Amino acid sequence: MRENIDAIYERGVFRPLKHPAIPDGQHVRLLVEALEEATTEDMLELAAQVYDGLSPQQIDEIEEIAIDRRDFFGDKIS
Numbered sequence: 001m002r003e004n005i006d007a008i009y010e011r012g013v014f015r016p017l018k019h020p021a022i023p024d025g026q027h028v029r030l031l032v033e034a035l036e037e038a039t040t041e042d043m044l045e046l047a048a049q050v051y052d053g054l055s056p057q058q059i060d061e062i063e064e065i066a067i068d069r070r071d072f073f074g075d076k077i078s
Contacts, residue, residue: 003021007014014030022028038046051059 005020006017008017009015014032051062054062
């Protein structure tokens, strides 16, 4: 069985970011590939692509939903 598991290495231990489908005590073989940290430029480039392919009407609808935070948090807005 193979499964890709993203993890963080902390204090000498690999800590999975999500619970893997592996039973406790199971012996596994790890092949470690360090991922590059995203730069500020990378993040800005990704953010600029958020609306790619959407119509102006779709963009307006998304921005209205984002502004009306009740859709995310209910009526309890302070």
